[in-house]
Amino acid sequence: MRFDALTLFPDMFDVVSEAGVTGRAHKQGIWQMRTWNPRDYTTDVHRTVDDRPYGGGPGMVMLADPLNDALDQALADRGDSPEVILLSPTGRRFDQAVAQELAQGPGAVLVCGRYEGIDQRFIDARVTQELSLGDFVLSGGEIASLAIIDSVIRLLPGVLNDADSARQDSFHADNSGLLDSPHYTRPEVYRDQAVPDVLMSGHHGRIQAWRREQSLRLTALRRPELIEQARQRGELSKADERFLASLA
Numbered sequence: 001m002r003f004d005a006l007t008l009f010p011d012m013f014d015v016v017s018e019a020g021v022t023g024r025a026h027k028q029g030i031w032q033m034r035t036w037n038p039r040d041y042t043t044d045v046h047r048t049v050d051d052r053p054y055g056g057g058p059g060m061v062m063l064a065d066p067l068n069d070a071l072d073q074a075l076a077d078r079g080d081s082p083e084v085i086l087l088s089p090t091g092r093r094f095d096q097a098v099a100q101e102l103a104q105g106p107g108a109v110l111v112c113g114r115y116e117g118i119d120q121r122f123i124d125a126r127v128t129q130e131l132s133l134g135d136f137v138l139s140g141g142e143i144a145s146l147a148i149i150d151s152v153i154r155l156l157p158g159v160l161n162d163a164d165s166a167r168q169d170s171f172h173a174d175n176s177g178l179l180d181s182p183h184y185t186r187p188e189v190y191r192d193q194a195v196p197d198v199l200m201s202g203h204h205g206r207i208q209a210w211r212r213e214q215s216l217r218l219t220a221l222r223r224p225e226l227i228e229q230a231r232q233r234g235e236l237s238k239a240d241e242r243f244l245a246s247l248a
Protein backbone atom coordinates (compact mmCIF):
# COMPACT_ATOMS: atom_id res chain seq x y z
CA MET A 1 0.00 0.00 0.00
CA ARG A 2 1.62 3.25 -1.05
CA PHE A 3 0.29 6.79 -1.05
CA ASP A 4 1.96 9.56 -3.05
CA ALA A 5 0.84 13.14 -2.46
CA LEU A 6 1.33 15.98 -4.93
CA THR A 7 1.36 18.93 -2.57
CA LEU A 8 2.84 22.39 -2.00
CA PHE A 9 3.01 21.51 1.73
CA PRO A 10 4.81 18.14 1.97
CA ASP A 11 5.61 18.55 5.68
CA MET A 12 1.89 18.26 6.48
CA PHE A 13 2.08 14.55 5.65
CA ASP A 14 4.46 13.81 8.52
CA VAL A 15 1.29 13.63 10.63
CA VAL A 16 0.24 10.30 9.15
CA SER A 17 3.68 8.84 8.47
CA GLU A 18 5.12 9.66 11.91
CA ALA A 19 2.27 9.74 14.44
CA GLY A 20 -0.11 7.27 16.01
CA VAL A 21 -1.44 4.05 14.58
CA THR A 22 -0.61 5.05 11.01
CA GLY A 23 2.91 6.14 12.01
CA ARG A 24 3.54 2.77 13.68
CA ALA A 25 2.26 0.91 10.62
CA HIS A 26 4.46 3.09 8.40
CA LYS A 27 7.48 2.26 10.52
CA GLN A 28 6.60 -1.44 10.32
CA GLY A 29 6.61 -1.16 6.52
CA ILE A 30 2.89 -1.97 6.18
CA TRP A 31 2.52 1.08 3.95
CA GLN A 32 4.70 3.73 2.26
CA MET A 33 4.28 7.49 1.78
CA ARG A 34 6.04 9.84 -0.61
CA THR A 35 5.36 13.50 -1.33
CA TRP A 36 6.09 15.42 -4.54
CA ASN A 37 6.10 19.21 -4.53
CA PRO A 38 5.03 20.76 -7.87
CA ARG A 39 7.29 23.72 -7.01
CA ASP A 40 10.28 21.41 -7.52
CA TYR A 41 9.09 20.86 -11.10
CA THR A 42 8.89 24.51 -12.15
CA THR A 43 11.30 25.91 -14.73
CA ASP A 44 11.13 29.65 -14.10
CA VAL A 45 13.30 31.57 -11.67
CA HIS A 46 10.30 32.42 -9.49
CA ARG A 47 9.24 28.75 -9.29
CA THR A 48 5.70 29.71 -10.29
CA VAL A 49 2.97 27.13 -9.61
CA ASP A 50 -0.14 29.24 -10.17
CA ASP A 51 -1.49 32.00 -12.38
CA ARG A 52 -4.58 34.11 -12.91
CA PRO A 53 -7.77 32.49 -14.23
CA TYR A 54 -8.71 32.98 -17.89
CA GLY A 55 -12.16 34.52 -18.02
CA GLY A 56 -11.40 36.52 -14.87
CA GLY A 57 -12.73 35.86 -11.38
CA PRO A 58 -11.20 35.77 -7.91
CA GLY A 59 -8.04 33.94 -6.86
CA MET A 60 -5.47 31.92 -8.75
CA VAL A 61 -5.39 28.57 -10.56
CA MET A 62 -2.64 25.92 -10.31
CA LEU A 63 -0.62 25.48 -13.52
CA ALA A 64 -0.91 22.13 -15.29
CA ASP A 65 2.76 21.71 -16.21
CA PRO A 66 4.42 21.45 -12.78
CA LEU A 67 1.64 19.05 -11.69
CA ASN A 68 2.10 16.92 -14.81
CA ASP A 69 5.85 16.66 -14.29
CA ALA A 70 5.46 15.87 -10.58
CA LEU A 71 2.87 13.20 -11.40
CA ASP A 72 5.14 11.67 -14.06
CA GLN A 73 7.90 11.37 -11.45
CA ALA A 74 5.58 9.87 -8.85
CA LEU A 75 4.23 7.25 -11.28
CA ALA A 76 7.72 6.40 -12.57
CA ASP A 77 8.92 5.99 -8.98
CA ARG A 78 5.96 3.71 -8.12
CA GLY A 79 6.09 1.61 -11.24
CA ASP A 80 2.36 0.72 -11.10
CA SER A 81 -0.83 2.40 -12.41
CA PRO A 82 -2.73 3.55 -9.32
CA GLU A 83 -5.81 5.74 -9.06
CA VAL A 84 -4.91 9.40 -9.50
CA ILE A 85 -7.30 11.09 -7.08
CA LEU A 86 -7.92 14.83 -7.12
CA LEU A 87 -9.10 16.14 -3.76
CA SER A 88 -11.71 18.75 -4.58
CA PRO A 89 -14.96 20.30 -3.27
CA THR A 90 -16.58 19.08 -6.50
CA GLY A 91 -15.62 15.45 -5.89
CA ARG A 92 -17.59 12.38 -4.88
CA ARG A 93 -18.17 12.47 -1.14
CA PHE A 94 -15.69 10.27 0.74
CA ASP A 95 -17.13 7.70 3.15
CA GLN A 96 -16.25 4.34 4.71
CA ALA A 97 -17.28 2.52 1.53
CA VAL A 98 -14.68 4.50 -0.45
CA ALA A 99 -12.11 3.76 2.28
CA GLN A 100 -12.89 0.04 1.93
CA GLU A 101 -12.50 0.30 -1.88
CA LEU A 102 -9.12 2.01 -1.60
CA ALA A 103 -7.92 -0.49 1.03
CA GLN A 104 -8.31 -3.29 -1.54
CA GLY A 105 -5.94 -1.61 -3.99
CA PRO A 106 -2.27 -0.56 -4.18
CA GLY A 107 -2.93 2.93 -2.77
CA ALA A 108 -3.19 6.06 -4.87
CA VAL A 109 -1.60 9.31 -5.97
CA LEU A 110 -3.41 12.11 -4.14
CA VAL A 111 -3.41 15.46 -5.93
CA CYS A 112 -3.83 18.31 -3.46
CA GLY A 113 -5.12 21.54 -4.95
CA ARG A 114 -4.63 24.95 -3.40
CA TYR A 115 -5.93 28.35 -4.50
CA GLU A 116 -9.22 28.19 -6.43
CA GLY A 117 -8.32 24.94 -8.14
CA ILE A 118 -6.32 23.28 -10.88
CA ASP A 119 -6.16 23.82 -14.67
CA GLN A 120 -8.90 21.59 -16.09
CA ARG A 121 -6.55 20.23 -18.79
CA PHE A 122 -4.48 18.47 -16.10
CA ILE A 123 -7.65 17.03 -14.57
CA ASP A 124 -9.05 15.84 -17.92
CA ALA A 125 -5.78 14.18 -18.94
CA ARG A 126 -4.56 12.64 -15.68
CA VAL A 127 -7.16 12.39 -12.90
CA THR A 128 -9.11 9.12 -12.51
CA GLN A 129 -11.46 10.23 -9.71
CA GLU A 130 -12.26 13.26 -7.58
CA LEU A 131 -13.06 13.03 -3.86
CA SER A 132 -14.49 15.58 -1.44
CA LEU A 133 -14.46 15.33 2.35
CA GLY A 134 -17.88 16.97 2.59
CA ASP A 135 -19.81 20.18 2.12
CA PHE A 136 -17.53 22.61 3.93
CA VAL A 137 -14.64 24.73 2.69
CA LEU A 138 -11.01 23.77 3.35
CA SER A 139 -7.93 25.72 2.23
CA GLY A 140 -6.64 22.86 0.10
CA GLY A 141 -6.63 19.12 -0.45
CA GLU A 142 -3.99 18.20 2.14
CA ILE A 143 -6.22 17.84 5.20
CA ALA A 144 -8.72 15.82 3.15
CA SER A 145 -5.84 13.60 1.99
CA LEU A 146 -4.68 13.04 5.58
CA ALA A 147 -8.18 11.96 6.60
CA ILE A 148 -8.43 9.56 3.67
CA ILE A 149 -4.99 8.03 4.25
CA ASP A 150 -5.75 7.57 7.97
CA SER A 151 -9.09 5.83 7.37
CA VAL A 152 -7.61 3.52 4.70
CA ILE A 153 -4.49 2.49 6.63
CA ARG A 154 -6.63 1.50 9.65
CA LEU A 155 -8.34 -1.09 7.47
CA LEU A 156 -5.13 -2.91 6.51
CA PRO A 157 -4.34 -6.24 8.17
CA GLY A 158 -1.95 -5.90 11.10
CA VAL A 159 -2.56 -2.22 11.67
CA LEU A 160 -5.18 -2.42 14.42
CA ASN A 161 -4.64 -5.25 16.88
CA ASP A 162 -7.80 -6.50 18.59
CA ALA A 163 -6.84 -4.66 21.76
CA ASP A 164 -7.50 -1.42 19.90
CA SER A 165 -11.17 -0.84 20.54
CA ALA A 166 -11.26 0.75 17.11
CA ARG A 167 -11.19 -2.79 15.67
CA GLN A 168 -15.00 -2.64 15.85
CA ASP A 169 -14.86 0.27 13.42
CA SER A 170 -17.28 0.00 10.64
CA PHE A 171 -17.70 3.69 11.33
CA HIS A 172 -20.40 2.87 13.88
CA ALA A 173 -18.45 0.61 16.25
CA ASP A 174 -20.00 -2.69 17.25
CA ASN A 175 -23.55 -1.45 16.74
CA SER A 176 -22.70 -1.47 13.07
CA GLY A 177 -24.70 1.10 11.16
CA LEU A 178 -25.60 3.10 14.29
CA LEU A 179 -23.73 5.74 16.31
CA ASP A 180 -21.58 4.65 19.25
CA SER A 181 -23.05 4.33 22.73
CA PRO A 182 -21.44 6.48 25.49
CA HIS A 183 -18.07 5.40 26.95
CA TYR A 184 -17.01 5.54 30.60
CA THR A 185 -13.78 4.69 32.44
CA ARG A 186 -12.24 5.27 35.90
CA PRO A 187 -12.98 6.81 38.34
CA GLU A 188 -16.41 5.36 39.11
CA VAL A 189 -17.57 8.77 40.39
CA TYR A 190 -16.08 11.85 38.74
CA ARG A 191 -17.02 15.33 40.01
CA ASP A 192 -20.12 13.82 41.64
CA GLN A 193 -21.17 12.10 38.37
CA ALA A 194 -21.42 8.32 38.65
CA VAL A 195 -21.03 5.75 35.88
CA PRO A 196 -24.45 4.28 34.88
CA ASP A 197 -25.20 1.38 37.26
CA VAL A 198 -25.79 -1.13 34.46
CA LEU A 199 -22.15 -0.82 33.36
CA MET A 200 -21.01 -1.73 36.88
CA SER A 201 -23.38 -4.71 37.10
CA GLY A 202 -21.15 -7.23 35.33
CA HIS A 203 -24.35 -8.45 33.67
CA HIS A 204 -23.21 -8.68 30.02
CA GLY A 205 -26.69 -9.25 28.62
CA ARG A 206 -28.04 -6.13 30.29
CA ILE A 207 -24.94 -4.12 29.35
CA GLN A 208 -25.27 -5.09 25.68
CA ALA A 209 -29.00 -4.23 25.72
CA TRP A 210 -28.31 -0.87 27.37
CA ARG A 211 -25.59 -0.05 24.81
CA ARG A 212 -27.89 -1.00 21.93
CA GLU A 213 -30.65 1.23 23.30
CA GLN A 214 -28.22 4.12 23.79
CA SER A 215 -27.01 3.72 20.16
CA LEU A 216 -30.59 3.65 18.88
CA ARG A 217 -31.60 6.69 20.95
CA LEU A 218 -28.58 8.77 19.89
CA THR A 219 -28.86 7.75 16.23
CA ALA A 220 -32.60 8.48 16.12
CA LEU A 221 -31.86 11.89 17.62
CA ARG A 222 -28.82 12.93 15.53
CA ARG A 223 -28.80 10.78 12.38
CA PRO A 224 -32.34 9.44 11.78
CA GLU A 225 -31.43 8.50 8.21
CA LEU A 226 -29.03 5.88 9.60
CA ILE A 227 -31.97 4.25 11.42
CA GLU A 228 -33.87 3.92 8.16
CA GLN A 229 -30.79 2.54 6.38
CA ALA A 230 -30.33 -0.07 9.12
CA ARG A 231 -34.05 -0.91 8.83
CA GLN A 232 -33.73 -1.36 5.07
CA ARG A 233 -30.77 -3.68 5.65
CA GLY A 234 -32.92 -5.70 8.04
CA GLU A 235 -30.58 -4.92 10.92
CA LEU A 236 -33.23 -3.77 13.43
CA SER A 237 -34.63 -6.43 15.73
CA LYS A 238 -38.17 -6.51 17.14
CA ALA A 239 -36.73 -5.25 20.42
CA ASP A 240 -35.00 -2.40 18.56
CA GLU A 241 -38.27 -1.41 16.88
CA ARG A 242 -40.13 -1.59 20.20
CA PHE A 243 -37.51 0.67 21.81
CA LEU A 244 -37.64 3.15 18.91
CA ALA A 245 -41.43 3.25 19.10
CA SER A 246 -41.12 4.06 22.81
CA LEU A 247 -39.02 7.11 21.92
CA ALA A 248 -41.55 8.57 19.49
Ligand SMILES: CCN(CC)Cc1ccc(CNC(=O)c2csc3nc[nH]c(=O)c23)cc1
Pocket residue numbers: 087088089112113114115116117131132133134135136137138139140141142144
Ligand atom coordinates in the same frame (compact mmCIF):
# COMPACT_ATOMS: atom_id res chain seq x y z
C1 LIG B 1 -15.89 29.23 -5.04
C2 LIG B 1 -16.20 28.17 -4.04
N1 LIG B 1 -15.15 27.24 -3.75
C3 LIG B 1 -15.56 25.86 -3.81
C4 LIG B 1 -16.24 25.55 -2.49
C5 LIG B 1 -13.79 27.61 -3.95
C6 LIG B 1 -12.85 26.68 -3.30
C7 LIG B 1 -12.75 26.60 -1.92
C8 LIG B 1 -11.79 25.76 -1.33
C9 LIG B 1 -10.95 25.03 -2.14
C10 LIG B 1 -9.92 24.17 -1.53
N2 LIG B 1 -10.53 22.94 -1.06
C11 LIG B 1 -10.07 21.74 -1.44
O1 LIG B 1 -9.10 21.66 -2.20
C12 LIG B 1 -10.75 20.54 -0.99
C13 LIG B 1 -10.23 19.33 -1.36
S1 LIG B 1 -11.12 18.05 -0.79
C14 LIG B 1 -12.25 19.03 0.00
N3 LIG B 1 -13.31 18.58 0.72
C15 LIG B 1 -14.10 19.49 1.27
N4 LIG B 1 -13.88 20.82 1.14
C16 LIG B 1 -12.82 21.31 0.44
O2 LIG B 1 -12.65 22.55 0.37
C17 LIG B 1 -11.94 20.39 -0.19
C18 LIG B 1 -11.06 25.08 -3.52
C19 LIG B 1 -12.02 25.92 -4.10
